[in-house]
Amino acid sequence: MRCVATFSLIIGLMLASTSPSFADDESKANEKSSEELAIELLELTGGVDMAHQVMQALSAQMRPLFPSVPEDLWNQLIGALDADELSMLVVPIYTRHYSNEDLRGLLEFYRAPLGQRLLEANPAIMQESMAAGGAWGQQKAAELIERLRQEGFTPTQI
Numbered sequence: 001m002r003c004v005a006t007f008s009l010i011i012g013l014m015l016a017s018t019s020p021s022f023a024d025d026e027s028k029a030n031e032k033s034s035e036e037l038a039i040e041l042l043e044l045t046g047g048v049d050m051a052h053q054v055m056q057a058l059s060a061q062m063r064p065l066f067p068s069v070p071e072d073l074w075n076q077l078i079g080a081l082d083a084d085e086l087s088m089l090v091v092p093i094y095t096r097h098y099s100n101e102d103l104r105g106l107l108e109f110y111r112a113p114l115g116q117r118l119l120e121a122n123p124a125i126m127q128e129s130m131a132a133g134g135a136w137g138q139q140k141a142a143e144l145i146e147r148l149r150q151e152g153f154t155p156t157q158i
Contacts (some may be wrong), residue, residue: 037103038094042087044110045119051083 032040042048059078063069098106109115145155 034095
């Protein structure tokens with residue numbers, strides 16, 4: 001499904017860039033429902049890929065709880081999960097917070113070179129931000145624990 005949607009998007013963009021009736025193409029885009037626009041935005045921005053990552057994270061969290069489960073059974077169980085189902089849970093959230101005009105504007109932005117650059121850089125930015133935030137959190141927690149100890153409090157567990 002994702003390949004078909006991506007292929008359709010590429011063909012649509014090629015036709016829009018070569019067609020003299022761009023206004024007709026634009027009016028068809030304006031006819032899309034909020035749900036269709038939200039799905040298109042999720043596909044364009046990697047939301048579907050994020051669903052796959054969530055499934056892998058779920059697998060990584062579950063495996064240590066059941067260490068005797070064979071690898072092939074884990075693969076079957078995780079393979080049975082539907083990333084599209086997870087993605088579709090997000091669609092109503094997008095349509096609650098964004099109007100059709102907003103969604104069309106976001107699609108236009110993410111198709112533009114700057115939007116593509118944002119999508120390209122975001123994974124590294126998120127990874128580095130999470131690492132910086134984690135280090136900051138650890139440092140601040142240590143400072144708070146030290147201050148509480150100075151005040152005469154002792155933690156029950158560390």
